Structure formats: structure tokens, C-alpha cells
Amino acid sequence: MVELDDQIAQSVTRERLKRAVEGYSFTGKDGSRVVVQGIGGGFRYCKLSNPLFDESGAISGEVRFADLAAHVFFTETGMPIPKLPSGKTPFIGVAKGTAYYLLFNGVLGDKRPDGGNVLTAAILDKLPSHDGPRVVYGEGCRLGSERLKREGVVFRQIPYEVKVS
Numbered sequence: 001m002v003e004l005d006d007q008i009a010q011s012v013t014r015e016r017l018k019r020a021v022e023g024y025s026f027t028g029k030d031g032s033r034v035v036v037q038g039i040g041g042g043f044r045y046c047k048l049s050n051p052l053f054d055e056s057g058a059i060s061g062e063v064r065f066a067d068l069a070a071h072v073f074f075t076e077t078g079m080p081i082p083k084l085p086s087g088k089t090p091f092i093g094v095a096k097g098t099a100y101y102l103l104f105n106g107v108l109g110d111k112r113p114d115g116g117n118v119l120t121a122a123i124l125d126k127l128p129s130h131d132g133p134r135v136v137y138g139e140g141c142r143l144g145s146e147r148l149k150r151e152g153v154v155f156r157q158i159p160y161e162v163k164v165s
Contacts (some may be wrong), residue, residue, distance in 0.1 A: 002048075009045070010045075014045060017043045018043075019036075019038075020038065020039055021038050021039060021040065021041055021042055021043065022038040023035070023036055023037045023038030024036050024038075044080075049067065050062045050063070052067065052068060052071055052162075053159065053164070057159060058159055059104075059158060059159045059162070064087070064105075065085065065087035065102070065104055065105050065107060066084045066085055066086075066087060068102060068104055068162075069081060069084075069085045069092040069102050069104075070084065071162070072092065072100065072102055072137055072162060073092050073093050073095070073100055075162070075163035075164075076095070076100060076135060076163075077093075077095035077096070077100075079095055081093055085102075087105070087107060088107070089107065089128060090102050090103050090104075090107045090127060090128075090136075091127070091128045094130065094132075097132045097133065098132060098133045098134065098135060099128075099130035099132065099133070099134045099135070100134075100135050100137075101127055101128075101134065101135070101136045101137065102136075102137045102138075103117045103118070103119060103123065103136065103137065103138035103139070103158075104117060104137070104138075104158065105117075117138050117139040117140070117158070118138055118139055118140040118141065118142060119136055119138045119140070119141040119142065119143060119153075119155055120142045120143070121142075121143065121147075123138075124136075124143065124151065124153070132152065133152050133153075133154070134151075134152055134153045134154070135153075135154045135155075135156060136153055136154070136155050136156070137155075137156045137157075137158050137161070137162065138155065138156075138157070138158060139157065139158050140157065141155040141157070143155070
């Protein structure tokens with residue numbers, strides 16, 4: 001659900017969702033206590049931030065590493081990111097045996113516009129190890145398809161292969 005008014009979201013919408021999930025009771029017109037069972041499940045209250053993409057489809061300049069990492073992990077796995085990354089490592093999480101990495105905003109320390117966001121042999125060697133398949137998002141890749149296959153890596157190019165939903 002999306003609610004534009006913060007006050008309504010916190011005081012009305014949140015309470016309605018909580019009651020639907022947990023159940024509630026009330027006094028009927030005849031004075032008897034009526035109990036309505038909850039449907040179970042849960043919900044998470046989130047605030048929207050700046051858009052990830054600008055009007056031309058590029059990653060917006062205001063996007064932080066953690067925001068893009070959370071988006072990439074969710075669209076790849078259908079699950080929320082287990083822990084918001086610090087931005088000090090390209091590793092963003094593991095789901096169903098596959099590790100996910102994001103080369104973005106010079107996460108490996110190279111802040112030059114063309115540095116640190118391209119998957120090279122040296123960058124691949126710096127990635128935290130994982131015994132299983134790996135998906136690496138970055139601006140470019142200088143490794144051949146045979147090397148990627150041998151290393152168990154699927155490369156996805158930013159922004160073109162970042163799923164919107």
C-alpha cells in the first residue's frame with residue numbers, strides 16, 4: 001500500500017493493517033463481545049525516498065550504494081536484503097545459494113568516474129569468496145564469457161539490467 005500523508009499512514013493505515021493481521025474485538029449493538037480473527041502475516045512500514053532512476057533511465061546521481069543494493073537484491077530474489085550493506089564491500093547478500101555483488105560508486109575505494117565499477121580480473125579476485133554461483137552488477141565487464149562461466153559468475157550491466165520491478 002502507498003499513503004502520501006505521513007499522519008494518515010502512521011495513525012490510520014498502520015492501525016488498520018495491524019488489526020487485519022492480528023485480529024480485533026469490539027462490542028456489538030446487543031452488548032456482546034465480538035472477536036474478529038486476524039488473517040496472519042505482517043507488514044513493514046517504509047518511507048519512500050528519491051527515485052532510483054532519472055527520466056532517461058540512468059541511475060539517479062542521488063542514489064546511495066545501500067539503496068541500489070537493496071533494490072537489486074529484492075528484484076533478483078523477491079526477498080528483502082538481509083542486512084543493509086555498509087558500502088565498504090560489493091557483497092550484498094546470499095539467497096538460495098547465490099551470492100550477489102554490486103560494483104557501484106567506487107565501493108572498492110576507487111572513486112574515479114571510470115574506476116572500481118567495472119568487473120576486471122583484479123576486481124573479481126577482490127570479491128569476497130562464495131562457494132556457489134555469483135551475480136555481479138557493474139557498469140561494465142572486461143572478462144570473457146568463458147572466464148565468467150568458469151568462475152560461476154553472471155554479470156549484469158548497470159543501469160540496463162537493473163530490473164525496475
